[in-house]
Amino acid sequence: MSAAxxxxxxxxxxxxxxxxxxxxxxxRRSIVVGAALGAVxxxxxxxxxxxxxxxxxxxxxxxxxxxxxxxxxxxxxxxxRLPRVTTAVVAGVAFGLAGALFQxxxxxxxxxxxxxxxxxxASLAAVFTLLVLGQNGVALGVAAFVGALGIxxxxxxxxxxxxxxxxxxxxxxxxxxxxxQAALGYLLTRADVxxxxxxxxxxxxxxxxxxxxxxxxxxxxxxxLLLLAVILSRRMPVLRLDDDTAQSLGVDSTRSRAAVIVLxxxxxxxxxxxxxxxAFVALVSAxxxxxxxxxxxxxxxxxxxxxxxVVVFADIIGQHALPGGLHVPVGIIxxxxxxxxxxxxxxxxxxKGSDG
Numbered sequence: 001m002s003a004a005x006x007x008x009x010x011x012x013x014x015x016x017x018x019x020x021x022x023x024x025x026x027x028r029r030s031i032v033v034g035a036a037l038g039a040v041x042x043x044x045x046x047x048x049x050x051x052x053x054x055x056x057x058x059x060x061x062x063x064x065x066x067x068x069x070x071x072x073x074x075x076x077x078x079x080x081r082l083p084r085v086t087t088a089v090v091a092g093v094a095f096g097l098a099g100a101l102f103q104x105x106x107x108x109x110x111x112x113x114x115x116x117x118x119x120x121x122a123s124l125a126a127v128f129t130l131l132v133l134g135q136n137g138v139a140l141g142v143a144a145f146v147g148a149l150g151i152x153x154x155x156x157x158x159x160x161x162x163x164x165x166x167x168x169x170x171x172x173x174x175x176x177x178x179x180x181q182a183a184l185g186y187l188l189t190r191a192d193v194x195x196x197x198x199x200x201x202x203x204x205x206x207x208x209x210x211x212x213x214x215x216x217x218x219x220x221x222x223x224x225l226l227l228l229a230v231i232l233s234r235r236m237p238v239l240r241l242d243d244d245t246a247q248s249l250g251v252d253s254t255r256s257r258a259a260v261i262v263l264x265x266x267x268x269x270x271x272x273x274x275x276x277x278x279a280f281v282a283l284v285s286a287x288x289x290x291x292x293x294x295x296x297x298x299x300x301x302x303x304x305x306x307x308x309x310v311v312v313f314a315d316i317i318g319q320h321a322l323p324g325g326l327h328v329p330v331g332i333i334x335x336x337x338x339x340x341x342x343x344x345x346x347x348x349x350x351x352k353g354s355d356g
Contacts, residue, residue, distance in 0.1 A: 026293075026294075026295040029294065030293050030299075030302070033289075033292045033302055037292075037309060040305075040309050041305055044309055044312035044316065046061060048084070048088070048316050049061045049077060049085060051316065052080075052081065056076065060073055061077060065077065083210055083215055084208060085312065086215050086219070087207040087274055088311040088312045088315050090222055090274060091218075091270075091311055092281060092285075092304075092308035092310060093222060093226075093305070094222055094225075094270045094271035094307070095113070095267070095281040095285065095311070096281060096282065096308065097225075097229060097300060097304040097307065098264040098268045098271070099281070099283055099285050099286045099307070100289065100299060100300050100304075101261070101267070102116070103286050103287075104239060104260075105261060106169055106257075110345065111169065111170050111173075112280075112282045112283035113265075114283060115283060115342075116151075116155065116173025116174070116176070117151050117174070117178075118155075118173070118265060119271075119272055120151070120176075120177050120180035120181060120184070120277060121148045121151030121152075122144035122147045122148035122273070123180070123184060123202040123203065123277045124147055124180050124183055125147025126143050127188070127199050128143070129143035130199050130202075131196075141218070141270075141273035145266060145269035145273075148265045148272070149262065151180065152262075152264075152265050154176065155176060156169075156258070158172045184202070202272075202277065203276070203277070204276065204279075204329050204335075205277050205330055205334070206331060207275045207315060208329075215274065218273065221266075221270050225267055232260055232263060233298070235260075236260070237297060237298075238256075239257060240298070268282075278330055279331050279334050280334050280337065280339065280342065281310050284306075284341050285306040285307040285310060286306075288303075288306045290302075292306075310334065310337070311334070314330050314333040314334045315333070317333050318333045
């Protein structure tokens with residue numbers, strides 16, 4: 001009996017050691033991936049600050065950032081380029097993290113705020129506030145949050161059948177997204193030409209017009225939402241399970257999912273109010289992050305960094321890499337990147353379904 005007991009104890013100890021080693025490897029990989037993605041984002045920021053009619057070297061940029069640059073360099077960096085780059089980072093983090101929250105909570109890779117119409121709801125409310133109510137500034141951010149939350153709440157109500165079913169949420173969201181786009185088009189066609197041109201960014205996304213007050217307000221809101229994401233991240237592994245399993249583990253899945261979705265809506269509102277509906281960033285960031293981290297989790301931090309990298313480099317391409325000196329809004333570039341991915345994702349899902 002003692003021998004058997006000793007064998008059982010050693011087996012248990014070996015199992016515990018194996019699990020601990022696996023967790024340590026996954027933790028190390030997450031740290032390495034996070035550091036690498038942070039370096040990619042930093043490289044993109046330095047590159048974006050360097051490029052332009054007046055080229056600056058990385059040494060010039062660093063000297064300017066620490067207060068040792070010339071007045072011309074300070075003007076170029078702090079007035080012209082840094083607000084744009086900061087806007088790209090803040091919007092990218094917001095959209096990337098929002099996509100990870102939605103996809104994990106709804107257990108569907110297509111459950112992205114831009115696909116579901118949540119981003120479109122934020123844009124519609126902001127355009128209505130701008131064109132019809134004649135308001136600007138903070139009012140646009142509040143309107144974007146209300147619009148995004150309204151669409152999410154409507155989807156929740158229509159998809160609820162004794163529980164939240166992910167595929168119903170997605171299908172209803174796609175339909176609402178089409179209605180939102182139609183309403184946006186109607187508002188733009190009824191508006192004055194000059195007003196419509198200023199509101200066009202709310203349909204395609206762009207980061208060229210942000211000012212420091214707007215960026216600062218969005219950054220503060222983003223920090224608050226990131227802190228809330230850290231608190232809610234403890235429940236994310238359970239929310240990847242079905243509702244019955246989550247309930248058996250002592251987690252109120254309905255309230256937890258609602259809290260996560262509201263948090264995602266807040267992130268969408270921050271990103272949209274600052275940069276407009278930058279397409280497909282929320283859709284592609286989380287799958288890329290999960291494929292890099294490979295720990296079976298939500299990869300929230302990695303998704304946020306991937307989102308920042310996507311927006312920063314998409315803006316670099318749109319402003320500096322196209323032939324003939326052509327300048328294209330960042331939303332068009334991300335759309336060109338994300339649309340093929342969406343088609344591949346749908347095709348892969350169809351093949352999986354047909355294969356059973």
